[in-house]
Structures are given as C-alpha cells and as structure tokens.
Amino acid sequence: MQTTENPYLQWYPGALALARNLLGCHASAEDVLQTSISKTLGSSALPIDEAAQRVWFFKVVRNGCFDYLRDQKRFNADADIEEAVGFSDTPDLVDASQRQQWVRAALLTLSSEQREIIVLRDVNDLSYADIAHILQLNSGTVMSRLHRARMALRQALLMLEKSHPVSTQATSATSSPGGTHE
C-alpha cells in the first residue's frame, strides 16, 4: 500500500545504470538490484535520513556488484571483466542517435573506476561528498578522478569523431554546447 513512498524506486534507474556499467549485463544488474533492495529493506542499520539512505543504497548496490563479480570469478582486472561479460548486453542501438552510440562506445574504453564515478555524478547527481562516501575516497580524490575520467571520455569521443568524420556534422547539432557556465 506504500509503494509510492518507497524511496528506493526513485533511485532505481540510476542504480541500474551504475550496476549495468559495473557488470556489463542488464539481467545481472537487475538481479543485483533486486538483491540490494531486499538487503536494505531487511537491514536493521538503515539510516533514517533520506539523503543518507540514498548513499547507503548506492553503496549496497556497488558492493553487490563486486560480490557478484567475485562469485563469477571475473574480478581480476578491468580487462578480464570486459572480456568475460563482453558488454554484449547493450540496449538496442537502432533507436539511439549516433552521438549516443559514440558516448556508449567511448564509455566502454574507460576503466570501471572511471565509468562508475561518471555514472554516480552525471547520472545520479550525487555530490562529491556522497561519492567519496560510497567509493571510500576523500573529496579531493573524487574531484581529480572525476575530472580525469571526463577528460578520458572526451578524448575517446574525439577519437571516435575523427574516425567517423562524415557523420560528425550530422550529429554535432544534437550535442551542441549549451553556452557558458555561470
């Protein structure tokens, strides 16, 4: 009867994006998420504050992903993960724009550490302090790691654009910069 008040449902898409980027498989990510929700609901140490619940939930999801990978014996190195799961379970790309396909392809060139920090910030809008808490880093490290990750993503996108010069003009309109930042 209180499904609309369940806080985890509003964070479901972002948490699923995080799990998918760590696991590379949509079905496994959903499994991990279901398990994480069950764990958080059954836990006696649940924070009362909603912001703290959010951070805690993402931490549980992230740990759930690592547990899953450990169970699958695929957590030896980034290369092993990507090779093992192959990132073959990407969504249907027919409807995605060229730019979105490039962004997806560029993300795959990053390490899982870089992908997860980008997903936590850009998809879930978590603050640096929250990300630091989830990743167990300090805020300064979050700042530099996130910047490096974004620069690596930008570089990967530039490489993709250089390798597909014909379609660059067609897609540049969809990704045109939104002006200066205030």
Next chain:
Amino acid sequence: MNNLNPCESVQEKLSAYLDNELTQQEQQRMHVHIKNCPECTALLSELTALQSDVKGTLLEGIESMDSRSLQAIMQDKPARWLSAFGWGLLIIGALLLGGFFVWQFTTELLADNSVPWWVRFGILGFYCGLFLLFLGVLRQRLVARKTDKYKKVNI
C-alpha cells in the same frame, strides 16, 4: 611566483566548477578566468554537453529496455486502484458477515431456555473477552505501526 600556464591549474578544477563543488571564492576565481579565456570556455562547454549526453544515453538505454522494471510495475496505477478497491470490498464484506454471525449467535444463545442462564452468560462472556483481547492487540499493532520509523521503506 608560479610560472605554470594558468589554464593548467584551472582546468584541473573545471569539473568541480561545472558541478558547483568549489568554495565560493574558488568558484568566483574560476568564473573570472573562464570569462577571459576562450580555451577554457570551450572546454567547459564541451564538458557540459558531455555531461548531459552521458545522462541521456545511460538513462534512455535503461528506460527503453526496462518497460517492465520493478519501478514501472510497482507504480502501475490501475493495479494500485484495483488493490485499494479490493481491500475496501474485503473489509466491508468481513464486517457484514461478522456482524450477522455475532447477532445470530447472541440472539439464539439468549433465547435458548434449555441451558441455565449462568452458562449462557458464561459463553457470552468468554467470546466477549476473546474479542476485547483481539481489540487490545489490534490497537497495540496500530500504534506501533504509526510510530514505526521504517514504515516508509516498506515495499
């Protein structure tokens, strides 16, 4: 005296500036530099576009694949209305049936002169006592539910 290119030190903090995670003083310093530096302005614009592209790409991928997600299933409005309507009917039916049986039982028991009056009142007292005990437990549960700090996380 710092001989480094000022853009190098600024660009390290460009992401934090974009995310509004710098102190007010640093934010102001960055703003002044970016205003006067086309290179940093261009990079900031690129990072801003990239940020929204990443969000759009990853969430759209999930939403298009996830039409039967837990979120969609749990927030299905017809199912919630049907559930509420079903509970309402169930409660009304239980109250009517319970009331009918209690009324029948009480009138038959009180009208039955073949059993001594003190036995009839004993039986009635026994059932009334059970009902009052049930009400007591029900009240305790309702009070506990009302003050339960975890009730919002029920699924």
